[in-house]
Amino acid sequence: MKILRLPCDERDVRSLKAGDAVEIHGLVVTGRDALHKFFADGGAAPRELKGAALYHCGPVAVRDGGGWRIAAAGPTTSVRENVYEPRFIAGTGVRVIIGKGGMDDATHEAMKRCGCVYVQAVGGAAALAASCVKKVLKVDHLDDFGAAEACWHLDVAGLRGVVAMDANGGSLFREVRTKSAARMARLLKGAAAWKNS
Amino acid sequence: MTAVEQLTELVRRTTSSLPGDVVRALERALGAERKGSSASVVISTILENCALAEKGKTPLCQDTGTLSFYVDEALRGKVTRKAVNRAVAEATRLGLLRRNCIDTASGRSIDDNCGEGAPAIHYCSRKGVTLLMKGGGSENMSRQYSLPDASLGAGRDMEGVRACVLDAVAKAQGYGCAPGILGVCVGGDRATGFAVAKEQLLRSLDEKPTEFESRLLADANSLGIGPMGLGGRTTLLGVKLAFRPRLPASYFVTVAYMCWACRRRTILVK
Numbered sequence: 001m002k003i004l005r006l007p008c009d010e011r012d013v014r015s016l017k018a019g020d021a022v023e024i025h026g027l028v029v030t031g032r033d034a035l036h037k038f039f040a041d042g043g044a045a046p047r048e049l050k051g052a053a054l055y056h057c058g059p060v061a062v063r064d065g066g067g068w069r070i071a072a073a074g075p076t077t078s079v080r081e082n083v084y085e086p087r088f089i090a091g092t093g094v095r096v097i098i099g100k101g102g103m104d105d106a107t108h109e110a111m112k113r114c115g116c117v118y119v120q121a122v123g124g125a126a127a128l129a130a131s132c133v134k135k136v137l138k139v140d141h142l143d144d145f146g147a148a149e150a151c152w153h154l155d156v157a158g159l160r161g162v163v164a165m166d167a168n169g170g171s172l173f174r175e176v177r178t179k180s181a182a183r184m185a186r187l188l189k190g191a192a193a194w195k196n197s
Numbered sequence: 198m199t200a201v202e203q204l205t206e207l208v209r210r211t212t213s214s215l216p217g218d219v220v221r222a223l224e225r226a227l228g229a230e231r232k233g234s235s236a237s238v239v240i241s242t243i244l245e246n247c248a249l250a251e252k253g254k255t256p257l258c259q260d261t262g263t264l265s266f267y268v269d270e271a272l273r274g275k276v277t278r279k280a281v282n283r284a285v286a287e288a289t290r291l292g293l294l295r296r297n298c299i300d301t302a303s304g305r306s307i308d309d310n311c312g313e314g315a316p317a318i319h320y321c322s323r324k325g326v327t328l329l330m331k332g333g334g335s336e337n338m339s340r341q342y343s344l345p346d347a348s349l350g351a352g353r354d355m356e357g358v359r360a361c362v363l364d365a366v367a368k369a370q371g372y373g374c375a376p377g378i379l380g381v382c383v384g385g386d387r388a389t390g391f392a393v394a395k396e397q398l399l400r401s402l403d404e405k406p407t408e409f410e411s412r413l414l415a416d417a418n419s420l421g422i423g424p425m426g427l428g429g430r431t432t433l434l435g436v437k438l439a440f441r442p443r444l445p446a447s448y449f450v451t452v453a454y455m456c457w458a459c460r461r462r463t464i465l466v467k
Contacts, residue, residue, distance in 0.1 A: 001238070019427075021238040060259055060295055071292060072259035077334060077372060100334070101371040101426075120425055122239050123334060123374035124458040126259035128246035160242050162235040162427050172235070173371055176428045180420040184367055187416055188350065188360055 001160075006096065007051030010115035013095045016163045018170035022119060024159040027052040027137070028098065030059060032076055034149035035141070036084035039091070046140055046151050049092040053119075056081065056099035058148035059130070061139075068136040070154065074126035075100040078118075086110035098161060102173040108165050118165035120172075132159040200275050203466050204284030204326070205291075211328045211462040212261055212293050214251040218402040219378075219434065219459050220244070226376055226424075226431040236429025240376075243424075243457055258458045260332035261294040264316035267327040267399065272466055273320055281318055282311040325465040327399060335456035338373040340365045341390055344448040353448045358383055359413060365452040366417045366433065371426035374456035376434045378402070379413075382451045385441035390451030397437035398455050410436045424457075 002016065006026030016022065029046055031054050039045045060072040078099030081088075085107040088094070097103070097111075098119045111118065121129065137153040145151075164172045198206070215223075223244055230236040250257035264285060268276045286309035288294045298307040298315055310316065342361040344353045349364055351357035362381060369377065380397030382390045406414065413436045423429025434457065443449070 019235060021233075021235055058259070060256075060292070062292065072256055072295070074259045100374075120371070120427060122242045122246070123425060124258040124260070124332065124456055125242050125246035127250040127253065127255055127257055128242060131249060160238065162238060162425070164427060172427050176422060176426060177370060179428075180367060180370065180422050183420050184363060187363060187419070 004096070006053055008095055009051065010095070013115055013117050014167050016117050016166055017168075018163055018166045018172040018175070020163040022161055022163055024053060024096070024098070024119070024161065025157050026155065028055045028154045028156050028159065029053070030055045030057045030150070030152040030154070032056050032058055032149055033080060034145040035151055036081045036088060038141075038145075039088055040084050045088065045092045046153070048153060049094045051093060051095050053096035053098055054092075054094045055154075056097070059152055061136070061147050061152065068139065070130045070133040070136060070152070072126035073129040073133060074124055075121040077101050078103050082107055089114050089116050098159075102164055102171070108169070108171065111165060111167055112169050115167050117163050117167050119161035120164040121159070121161045129159060132156045198467075200280045200466055201283045201287070203464060204276070204281060205287050207326060207328050207462060207464050208284060208288035209254060209291075209293050211330055211460050212256045212288075213254045215247050215257065215459065216401075216461055219457070220247065222402045222434040223376070223457065226434065229430050234429060235427040236423045236431065239424035239427065240431070256293060256295070257460070258332060259295060260334065261297055262330040262332040262460070263336065264294075264310070265329045265331070265395070266316060266318045267323050267329070267396075268318060268320050269324055269326065270320050270322060272326065276326055276466055278318060281316060285310050285316050325463050327461060327463040329395075329399060330460040331395075331398070332374070332456055332458060335373050335377065335454050338365070338369040338454035339391070339394070340368070340452050340454075341387060342450040344450060355409065358450050359416065361450040362413050362436070362452060363416060363420070365454060366420065366422065369454055370422050373454050374458065375422060375426060376424055376431045376457050378434050378455040378459050379436045380453035380455065381436065381438040382449075383438065383440050384443035385449060385451070386444070386447065387449060389441055390449045391453065393439055393441055394451040394453035397439055398453060398459060399461055400437045402435040406436070407438070410438055413438070
């Protein structure tokens with residue numbers, strides 16, 4: 001398990017390889033559909049994202065005295081942000097994207113160019129992810145985006161995931177897809193002689 | 198305890214703890230993966246997450262899913278729509294369920310999770326009350342095929358059924374929160390196909406599989422897709438298949454994809 005402390009610099013993320021299990025410590029900012037649309041329309045993304053992680057996550061946040069407590073914080077599906085992400089990466093200087101399911105080739109190109117990795121979080125493991133949040137540092141866009149879409153600035157300790165797309169072009173998803181497609185072709189050989197395409 | 202209180206307790210237990218058979222299957226899967234691999238990291242994270250949720254009686258996944266209640270016909274007078282809705286609204290207020298229901302026409306949140314037909318209630322011949330919670334990520338990976346399917350080379354036979362099931366598994370890579378569980382219905386019309394496929398998810402993984410189910414499971418796991426689609430030996434925890442009569446003109450294969458967070462529980466309402 002590799003330890004990744006945020007914020008970090010380009011060299012730190014370039015040294016990570018697809019397949020590395022990582023434990024993330026430090027600043028993670030949540031942002032999903034509303035933030036990406038806002039940014040694409042000319043709005044400003046949180047400055048703190050520079051060197052830190054963007055987490056595709058709509059947490060369950062509960063009022064706790066004067067502050068906030070995160071009750072659940074699992075990843076949401078990342079592909080919806082594909083159209084926005086290349087410009088978002090270049091514009092914010094974000095070094096890590098945490099999410100679920102991976103992103104497209106254009107996004108991966110931007111990750112390679114700018115020095116950014118994609119970490120697949122464990123989908124559904126929301127209780128454990130929430131327990132890694134040491135502190136809610138602040139929240140942006142609570143009123144205009146709503147609690148699930150707001151930018152929660154989280155100080156995390158030991159948030160776990162696997163580097164699925166690295167900053168040098170390596171992709172665990174692609175690797176697994178290529179292998180599983182080859183295996184599938186063998187499994188289905190002779191299933192029907194008239195298969196199209 | 199009133200019926201509403203018993204149903205609220207059912208929601209609390211279902212949302213915070215996985216059934217024993219699913220936990221055992223995950224533990225077996227952990228043993229099968231290479232130590233230190235991403236697959237073993239993912240499965241041990243899942244197990245740790247479940248232990249934490251069970252201890253704290255909190256939702257084990259933030260997507261508390263579509264709620265389906267399967268209610269014994271004989272309890273119709275006691276476990277009414279009103280009682281179920283009250284329990285669901287109360288569980289939502291207690292934070293056991295996320296505000297997870299959108300009025301589709303207006304786009305507004307239905308804050309108590311109760312709308313027309315939601316939660317779903319099925320009066321049936323099962324004993325007691327069973328609650329199944331199925332998240333959206335997995336529901337989006339459920340599929341229906343109509344045989345013959347030229348793109349898959351799937352004909353109207355069991356080899357064709359197998360091609361459909363394996364295709365559904367491959368298409369879920371990275372998205373369905375693997376290791377998953379498949380409920381499959383072969384036959385029926387389109388609507389019964391989805392209903393029956395989903396009902397198969399109520400069957401215990403401890404149940405002895407048929408020869409065909411075992412073959413599907415072994416084939417799917419040989420694809421190497423692995424937990425969260427990151428590679429590994431465990432892509433599925435189980436396959437449960439049922440047949441239904443069909444019209445001569447139709448041959449549907451319906452696959453209900455369930456994530457590892459297969460939250461289901463049964464109580465006997467007094």
